Amino acid sequence: MWLSSTVSMKTKKSEKSKYLKAELEMSEYIFSSLKGNSMKLDGGAMFGNAPKALWQRWIMADDKNMIDIGSRSMLIQTPRYKILFETGAGAYLSPPMKKRFQVVENNHVLLDSLLNQGLTHADITHVILSHLHFDHAGGLLKEFYDGCHSIELLFPNARFITGKTQYERSASPHIRDRASFIPQLDQLLEKSGRLELKFDQDVMDLDGLEIMFLESHGHTPGMLLSQIRAKDVNVLFLGDAAPGHHWINLPITMGYDRNPELLIDEKQIFLEKAYNENSWVFYTHDYDYAASKLAYDEKKKRYVPIELVDDFNLFVV
Secondary structure: OEEEEEOOOOOOHHHHHHHHHHHHHHOOEEEEEEEOOOEEEEHHHHOOOOOHHHHOOOOOOOOOOEEEEOOEEEEEEOOOOEEEEOOOOOOOOOHHHHHHOOEOOOOOHHHHHHHHOOOOHHHOOEEEOOOOEHHHHHHHEOOOOOOOOOOOEOOOOOEEEEEHHHHHHHHOOOOOOHHHEOOOHHHHHHHOOOEEEEOOOOEEEEOOEEEEEEEEOOOOOOEEEEEEEEOOEEEEEOOOOOOOHHHHOOOOOOOOOOOHHHHHHHHHHHHHHHHHOOOEEEOOOOOOOOEEEEEEEOOOOEEEEEEEEOOEEEEEO
């Protein structure tokens, strides 16, 4: 038996806390979306070769062509484990670099989101990273402070899980994507003694929660998508294969993607799988929505997002 519930962002905080507490007491697995540090990025870069006349119907750009980019992690709590998917950009950047990369908030928003769940970063047992670009892995690091001369890891009790191919790319990036990776992060992860490198089709079982990793190379080499099963509930964590619901449309890709045509072919496979399994699809960068289901539009001959939710809370009992 499972219960799927979404809590409106307009719900009073006290009412939401009471509601979540009651659900937690009944549930074996709890899925939650957590906000991280938001950003602004160039709209043209985010929509690749799609013309602005098309994408501005979906997202408003400012006078500099910048659009709002969300940052979302997914937390799954099981009887023994607390599993975090992604950490967002975090707050490790110095003020000048934060301005350069258009990170909006100064504080580490993900840590505040964890506190709202009654947790700290020390409670997390696993951090699963689809890839190691700074806007997905920067939240692993402590907040910048005056006099800070080196980066330091948070999450002292967590296993750090990412793909072997992606890890190798982060350690020796191409000049085209070098700025996307955090210098020395690969060394910090290795020195922690808690790094686990995964391959395509590898499976983890955590208290009966099954996580299968699906390798993708279109956005960045060796990115790991996560197909998650909790009893009869399926969730597909897409990483940057489709950063938001607009990118479910197969031809819509980003200028940041290493191989857009390959990514389109990969998306076709991943989305067909999600559709056939009635999976929730989780979005890391959608400014408005955390997740959706998929339908197939016979007229348009493509998958479309349905049941879009702005706050993803799923309770499996």
